[in-house]
Amino acid sequence: MDGVRHDRPAGHGSRNDGSRRAANSPVAAPETEEETRVKHHGSSSASAAATAPEEDLPHRLAHAAGELAELVERALQLPEPADSWWHRPGVSPRAERWLEVVSSLVLGTLAVAWIWSIAMERTGRFAQGGEVELDVTPTTRAVTAALTRADAPSTAYLTDAALAAFAPLRGASGKVRLVQQVPGESLPAALPPGASVTLTPADSTRGLARLAVRVGTALRPVADLDVVTLTPLSARRGGRIGRYFIGRWPTEGRTRLAGAAARGDYSPPRGLIEVTRENQDTRLSEHFRLRDFLTHDQQNVWPKYLVVQPKLIDKLELVLLDLEARGIPSRGVYVMSGFRTPQYNTGGGNTAGRAGLSRHMYGDAADVWIDNDGDGRMDDLNRDGRVDMRDSQVLAAAVERVERAHPELVGGVGVYPTGPGHGPFAHIDTRGYRARWTGGPGGG
16 A cells, blocks of 8 residues: 555646645735724835924924923912002002101101200200200200210210119118218219219208209219208207207217116217208108108207118018018008107106116117008008007017128117107117117107
């Protein structure tokens, strides 16, 4: 069988040979619709890409320029006008013009006023030839001086420092208002360099002056602090100054002192305050006046003479502050007895219970009570429903607290019951050493 050859018809042989050749030749599979689309797009893109750089470049540049112009226009575009004037920013052009005019007028007025004040200060006051005197206040003088002097920046500082230098003269209470000095004495104030004290006589009074501080041409008055020049004891003749009978102090002319006189300062006073009808209401401090401490005699004799120590006034004010801090009003403090002349302490009024070296003669003692309701008697300070010596002890307790806080004001305190012509009271002094006692109904 293997060696037998089978011959086929010629026609079949040629067709089969062609099919066989076709089968042996590489023939592509039928194309899908997607492949056909991709093929077409690829050929189109290829042809378009060849011409794009030449045809689309001007178009793209024009498009980019248009977008840039649109962005710039949006950035520079103003916001829409507000619906009401309340929401509009700034002011209108008309209002802005009015503001400029008004502000210019105000600044011009201020400039003219300053120039006028400086000119008036430099030319001084005009009081001659029938012209009206220009009353330039100390404040204006200080300001104009600060504007026209080379040391202007330091003027205000120096003036404030000078005013602060007088604080010790007001005492620990800060309430003392009258400074005492003998003729020719300068005030004990540590003034800064370039500052000086100016004293101006007070109107309608004798021996009183208003205190001010001068720094260059700047002048500042010292508020609530006056100066009184004492009348020296050497003005006394025959125990009197003028018609006012004073007498002699027990320790005058004595070089050696013993007992109580050796413990404290019992030397005669260095001077006396002359009190007139006009100046008797001058304030020694916030609560006390000159007339509160006058001796109760020689009612029709003027001028009178008074010794009162600033330390006593300061201590009394501190006692009142202590009472106020504990809810006890002290606006109605009453001085039953202040200064006593030596002649009055010896033989004037009711002398029962008076000490021969009473501190009242030296101006550093006062018998006081609190009388807020104005009935002439001590108030019920401890609120127990009675007015008695226990209310005097309320004052004594305040003195104890003050002396602990201010040992430089140490002194005596005595409590007294109701007596003839007066209610309970407390004696307070600044003798320089501690003393405590309880007095009788007639003492003081």
